[in-house]
Amino acid sequence: MSSSNNIAQVIAKGMGSFNVAMTSTANVLVVHGDTETMMILRMMLHLSIFENRPVEKKIWIMTAQMEFTSLSFQRDWDLDFIHGAISFAIHSVEVPGFQEFLRRRNPQVEMEDGFLKDFWKDTFKCWFHDSVSHKKAENICTGEEKLETLPGSVFEMSMNGHSYSVYNAVYAVAHAVHAMWLSTFRQRNPMNGDTWKLNQRPWQLHHFLRNVSFNNTAGEEVSFDQNGELIAGFDIINWVTFPNQSFLRVRVGRIDPKAPPNNIFTIHEDAIVWPSRFNQARPLSVCNGICRPGYSRMKKEGEPFCCYDCFPCPEGKISGHEDLLPISRQGLETTRDFRRSSDDS
Structure with missing residues (x-):
């Protein structure tokens, strides 16, 4: 019984956070999770629609751990919620064959x-x-x-980032084992090959694995850095959905650790498709508009740091820029963008 109560509490807490996020003024929401998180998110959105609760469409930014998949009872659900989403994905390319x-x-x-x-x-x-x-x-x-x-929401014919990583990992281990065997072969009698297989320990492979470097069948180099981590990077994906339950993952950018410093992060903003309600304009996600020249920002109590009120400059002071902090008075922060009006004359 206590276990059931715990599950109910987790669900209730999750729905509470979901409702706060979906009813907020924010247009963009960042989701950190895994594949199961995507399933749960879809269930919550579907439940909201089923209960006739209006839900403002958001732009989702998802981490690389999340992969799109559907449970059997979700395969016919609408995919429009993910249209225009941005996600990071483990870098991958199409593997021939x-x-x-x-x-x-x-x-x-x-x-x-x-x-x-x-x-x-x-x-x-x-x-x-x-x-x-x-x-x-x-x-x-x-x-x-x-x-x-099959619709893409059920099964994708292309290899996703996680599968591509497994594919490279298998070949990396094979190359490391081969290098390890060659190293040992030179020190032993060739007739003892079977003994070599039985006597090796997994940790003995680490040295050879760190030094692996090869081109896979897709023509990409697979290698590790000085910390033994795969040098791969991330793709930036824009999700585009269609009424027939199909979708495209459109690569609109890249984080490439092998690129020159100025090109490690690239994104093609013009290639991004945003949700229809934004009319292809760059979405803004703010609590309020900017404070115009002649006004300064003042934090709203109990609200996030990005929410503030705009107050007119005090007598004898003037601001010439937008979104300035308040002047030094009663312990408030000083900013040089506030000047005495007499100084401007």
Whole structure:
């Protein structure tokens, strides 16, 4: 019972934070989480619509840990909430032959692959003849179903950043093991190859892994820095959705640690598609407008630091710029942008 109460409290707390964020004046919200966070966010948004609660569309900025996926009951839900979103993603490129590899998957041929069979049933909502429940199923799996026919919200044919990292990691370990074997081979009798395999410890691979450098099949260099971390960087992605439940991940920028200092971070603002309510203008996310010349900012009690009131300059003072801090009076901060009116004459 206590466990149920804890879950209920977590859900209630999450909904409370969600409602505060969605009803705030902020147009842009940053979400830090993982793939499950995306599922939960979709559920909360769907629940709001289901309960006829108006929700102002926001621009989401998402971290690289988050990947878009749908639970089985979410596959038909609207994707419009993510239209115009910006996300960081682990850098990736298209791996030659990967899509063809996916097109050749067939659970009827690869009967020993239990994962593929379970995935097929869940994804295509069908049953195999050897299933206990097949008599109740209207849809029988033939193995001829095509992965490319699935909406992007269910399955993507392109390799995402996390999969690309796994792909590179496997090859990096293979290169490191090969280098380690060559190093040991020169010191041992070639006939003791099997003994070498049994006697090695995982930590002995670290030295060779740090020195790995190779080009993968996509033509990109894979290497590690002096701290043993992969030199990869991030892509900046703009999400564009369509009424048929499909979407595009449009690369609009890059964080490239290998680039010259002035080009480590690049973004092409003109290529970004914003949500329709912004009419392709750069969105602003502020509590209030700027303070015009002749006024100074004064913090609002109990409000975030970016929220403030605008007060006229006191007698004998004048400001010539926007959004200035108050002058030195009763302990307030001094700013040289305030000048005595007599000094301007």
